[in-house]
Amino acid sequence: MMKSSVKKFICEWVPFSTDTEVYTQETFEELVGDEFEAMVFADEDHDIPSYIWTTNYVCRIKRSTRMINDISIEKIPRNPACS
Numbered sequence: 043m044m045k046s047s048v049k050k051f052i053c054e055w056v057p058f059s060t061d062t063e064v065y066t067q068e069t070f071e072e073l074v075g076d077e078f079e080a081m082v083f084a085d086e087d088h089d090i091p092s093y094i095w096t097t098n099y100v101c102r103i104k105r106s107t108r109m110i111n112d113i114s115i116e117k118i119p120r121n122p123a124c125s
Contacts, residue, residue: 049082049083049084049092050082050083051080051081051082052080052081052082052083052091053079053080055067055070055078055081056081056091058089058090058091060090060110060111060112060113061110061111061112062110062112063112070094071096073115074096074099074101074115074117076096076097076098076099077096077097078094078095078096079095079096079097080094080095081093081094081095090103090105090113091103095120097120098119098120098121099117099118099119099120100117100118100120101115101116101117101118102115102116102118103115104116
């Protein structure tokens with residue numbers, strides 16, 4: 043049976059950081075080339091969002107912790123064109 047959980051969408055930017063970078067709304071928008079709309083955190087214990095919605099993308103934030111705490115961002119088109 044598939045479990046469903048509803049996460050709380052946050053419509054105001056919440057700054058977050060890794061060991062190497064501080065992400066403000068301005069730096070994130072410049073990085074992805076799109077405007078912020080909302081974010082969601084996996085749970086209250088996480089300080090880095092799991093997903094960030096922009097005007098044209100859903101950005102999946104992947105954590106990586108080898109030597110340092112860092113992230114990668116996967117941009118997924120919100121309205122893909124299907125033919």
